[in-house]
Amino acid sequence: MSAATTAPAVTGELPRSARRQALAAFMRDRMAVVGVVVLLLAVIVTVLAPLISPYDPTEGDDDNILVPPFSPGHILGTDTQGRDMLARILFGARLAFPEAIIPVAVAGIIGLILGMIGGYYHRTVGEAVMRVLDVLFAIPMVLLAIAIAAALGSGLPTVVLSMSIVITPYIARVVSTTTAQLRSATFVEAARVSGFGDGRIFWREILPHVIPAVVVYGTTNMGAMVVFAAGFGFLGLGAQPPTPDWGAMIADGMHSLDSAPWVSTVPGIAIVIIALAFNYVGDGLRVALDPRLRTRL
């Protein structure tokens, strides 16, 4: 069996070649590459939505209400107000992406800071930080998000803010665990003994090792965020209508599930595709950035 492990030890390699190796490992994951392509396409389509969309997503056509998919002029059909589903899906993506990416980015930064404090000063301030995060953990995520949204009123900023608050403890936990492990690692001990300040140790020794974990965790969670944001829309806490929101579109269509199933099925499929793409990319990144997983067959 020993013959099968062919990858040489990576000690002492230049970071650049490590990066190249990670990229190679990522490219080997076919589904991750497909995921990246899907996301890129989706982003391009989203950016170009005003140019390529066949209709105004908020402009209904009274004479074409609930037209089924594959009809001339409305490839994905129309909704209860006669609005083109394709146009609404395209414009809906303009919400879905920020709703997935911004909370993860915000929570990533805050979680990084809190997590490093929590993991590094684990006997003093960090303990207090982790206790507070424990409280946020214990409150069911959906409830916390809904209460925040109810407190602040619906709309994109609320959704982004409450999702950020909700996932921060999760990211902070990932960071604090990694930081706590690193704290006792030889090179960090060495840096401490050499008299480097905590700031420098955070910046030079811990951060570079923590960031990959956050990136992987964050990317994997962007898929969940797309789904979670749809939940807000579903409960009517999402973007202000008539702005198309995938979750709200599902809620809109669930009343006509029998006579016009496409109205809620189509946005559901859009959510699944984007979330799936994020999940595959996240998986690919995890394998690529974790040398232990990378070398495994």
Next chain:
Amino acid sequence: MTALLEVSGLTVRFGSPSGEVHAVEDVSFAISSGESLGIVGESGSGKTVTCMSLSWLLPSPPTRYVGGRITFKGEELRPHQEKRLRHIRGRGIGMIFQNSRLSFDPAYRMGAQIAEVLRAHLPQPWRELRPEVIQTLQSCNIADAEAVLDKYPHEVSGGVAQRVSIALALLIRPDLLVADEPTTSLDLLSQIEVLALLEKLRRETGLAMILVSHDLSVVRRIADRVVIMYAGRIVEQGPAEAIFSDPRHPYTQGLLFSALQKREGGRLFELPGTPPDLAALPSGCSFRPRCPHAFAACEEMPALLPAGPAREARCHLLDPAARRD
């Protein structure tokens, strides 16, 4: 005397990202009851895969059993006949692994694991077997046998684990014991003890044994016959004394020489170069790139040629016809 185990043409491969790994190529040998066979080679020479393949132990896939015939006590063993093989494994062919601590499940106490194996092979209940287990453990130089049964693998030393492992193999009374690098991961003291134990076993029970090692001195102490492997193939085999006193293959010569140097504490002599990548073997003789005697004919893979009484070696040097070129 018919062979207890006969291996012929064994060929085992794996898939890997960098190509197909030719782990074992066309290996044939035999061992008779009461005989002890040493298999020697560097890591990656295919010796471990060979002995794992005796009862088709490696899961397939990913392992590909490309060819080979294994006859054990006159019965042909075929891969994938798991039901039949299960009774051969342990009962017919016992095995001892390189790192015995890892060969025990960390989640169970040693006693439970011994009991589980015995239950799989023997009709008697654990209660009846327990005294025998204690006795066997003690005969394997485990003083506090009772206590060991209650310990988890991570709570015993490597040497004790290895001795438990041997005791366990013996308790089922196999026809053949295969020991894969039994001393490699042990400290010096344990090495000596385990070797002494194996020697004692040989002496007292006459158990047939295959001992796999990269360490010539270990093999020399125990083996009647020796097989030398390089890059998945047998390069030389024959009676132990004959091979150690007069190695015929340049690789064997290199191995012996470096071992000698080491023992005499002199300058460390290592074979130049490294073993080849099994996924991209050089054409011709696999040893050619490292061989001090390589010549034109070596661009073709030599066959195993007779090299004395009951001896063979895979080298063109033994072929007068090849030398002519």
Next chain:
Amino acid sequence: MTRSVDGALTDLVHGKLSRRDFAAHAAALGLSVTAISALLRSAPAEAAASDAVFPITGPMQDGSGGTLVVGQESNWDVLDPCLGTGAVTWRTCLYQIYESLVAREMDNPSGLSDPIVPGITKSIDRSSDGKTYTFHLQDGVTFSDGTPFDAAAVMWNVERQWDQSKLGRKNAPQFDTTAAAVRSWFWNPAQMVSMTSPNPGTVVFELAKPFAPFVSGMPESGLGTMGMSSPAVWKTGGTAAIAAHPIGTGPFLFESQSPGDQLNIVKNPKYWNPAGAAKADRIIFKALTDPSTRVAALRGGDAHVIFAPPTEEIASLQREGFIVTARANPHLWYMQLNAHEPYWKDRRVRQAFFMSINRNAMAKRLMRGTALPAVSINGRTCPSWTDQAGYPEHNIKAAKQLLADAGLEKGFETTFQIPTGGSGEMDPVGMAEWIARDAAQVGIKIKLQTMEWISYLHAWAGGMTAGIGMNQQSWGMTSIYWPNLPLRTTSALNVGHQPDTRFDVLLDQANSSLDDETAIAKYRAVDALNAQEMWLLPIVNDLAPVVISPKVRNFVHSSDWWWDFKKVWVQS
């Protein structure tokens, strides 16, 4: 069953055949899948617009028995006639368990509901000065706990919610702050000064000045102001006891409940009026807040009656054999404009905005015929309702002209505050989107601001703040009283701060009228004035569609917010 493809296609176009059934037929006739989908595409979408007229009743048949399961669109709250709010609470149980001193007949398939019918009150006399009302109570009525229903019980109930501290008197021990607050819209304007009982069968109410809507206002907000509960229960454990053990005089008895989920009531075998006794053995109310869940319950046989069906599913439910009933009721979906926003100061702008809204299309297409365009601020069942109030028709051209006259031909931007849902709100978001789209045609750009219901109530009740151009509400009464609430300049419900005191004058005249005709005429004048001034925009009246299983008998769609289930029974 074979018929030609043409025939099937005709049926499809006329809505007699669903697309799925059509596809099945066509496939049976040997058409390829592509041909079927081509045909389907050529047919206009079903139920795109509807001129449907829904029946008022289900199958009528004498009989009795069965368990009726009713799927409600939201939770009921407190089972206390003084504290329960919301149409659902009243509709579901309170109206079946309790009775009001003043009752309307809401399950008469013909005729309006305003006439007050005899119930636990036999008759009512009004003095010629309009200040004294004498109620003669029905004899032999008892609460279901066996205690008698008499003048003392009536007064006890009124004193529970009538805040006498405003008259400098001490409140009764059973007085409840919340109850008084819930009914504050009635007792404060009515200005009652005394309540006396010359004998156990008579109660006399004395008012400070004439108040024309006194009697008709009593059964509003459910039978709220006059729902009679047994004083004996309160004595056992106060307000909590009433909610836990609801005891009234009604045709049904409370059996059990799991709050927010299920409520069971059973027939009252000792109902005081045998002629009006309940027909069904038991009624089970289920809170099914999700519309598709209600439909699924109906289809699965887990509910016999569902309220507020999704309008998109109505056509297919009808095809499956369910009966959809609908009926005009006091409901009005209306908007108020914020008088503090400069662009509304010009009356022509308000008119132009109203004229830009195609209420007809909204009722027909968006609501699929389950609503009517509103033509009055009075409810359709209210005696002062008229279609002659003078509200202008949808007219984009005229609207643009009015805006140009007002110097706003370029249009302007404004914000519309709406709830995401709520009691009687229909589909507020969809409707607001529709209005915004219509208004955009004349250059009025509307930004929507949606809020969850209670947050919305909070904002709404506080009055519109700067930057909010308009908001929305659903209410309306069968009593003539209602316009007092949103249009009086001093009313808290004048959330748009409309400053025109001519409304107050007309409303005062209406309330102090000594005869109904004058009162009605004055309320109509208020309506006509609003049609000119356009502070309150009547949009649509909900017909409140209900879907019933064909097993349900004697179901008559109510002409009010609340329902009377005593004549309904279920065929097993």
Next chain:
Amino acid sequence: MLAYTAQRVLSIIPTLIGVSLVTFGLLHLVPGGPALAMLGMAASDPKAVAAVTKELGLDRSLPEQYWIWLKRAVTGNFGTSTEFHVPVTALLFPKLEHTLILTAGSLFYAVVLGLMVGITTALYHRSLYDRLAMLLTLIGASAPVFWIGLLLIYLFAIRLGWLPALGMASPLGPPTVLGVLKHLILPAFANSIISLAVIARIVRSGMMEALVQPYILAARARGLPRWRQVVVHAFRNVLPDAINITGLQVGFLFGGALFVEVVFGWPGLGYLIYSSIQARDYVTLQAAVLIVSAAFIFVNLVADLARMALDPREARS
């Protein structure tokens, strides 16, 4: 281990106090209090609102209100629901029971199917079955729960008519165990999908790692049957992680029940919490959130301790 357990159990208390504080603070940020919800349209009368607000004690300062609440809560008195006017404990416990039934059903699916899928895909990893199963679980995990619920209702309840879509039991007639189980099938499955996928993936990767461990090869070499290698040895070593992740999932299922309860009309805590937010029923909400959080913390604690107890290397240290 014992000391550790005690320490962990004690640490629940400050967390719960924190939870109640956060919930309390958060709820009072939400505009429109219970008075508005209780008054309905009459809420337009500011005097009426003020009177009810005072009656409910909501005009006091927040710390004062919290202190009063805490004092009562310690004695087990969680107050009276402002929405239904019944004691919160009487309201809560039946709903808790319903949610526990739903969670148990979901957990059953998540664990049984998750383990089955995880173990079998690890055994046949890289096979067509493995790829397909992994794709399906990932799709399930990428789809909104309410959407899956709708599709299930559409397919199994409306189209095929096999299963009831709604509630816990048929409203007609007394509830039966079989009836509840039948009603449980769809909502429990909808609720379980994400957890099922998580468990399947964790178990799969754990099993793949475990199956190539030397002790599995050794077990094989010692002639143990395949099922013992897989279940008794490989899976036993994945078990601590599997239990730990399952514990986390219990909390997740508890929270995710909200959407499922709304879509399937399941009368549980999630739905109660949702409607209590809408009705600003602070009293009910406070208690409900506390119960859910306590359950969540407790389950995680049990999972954590179970993981440690099952790993002899940790248990003995």
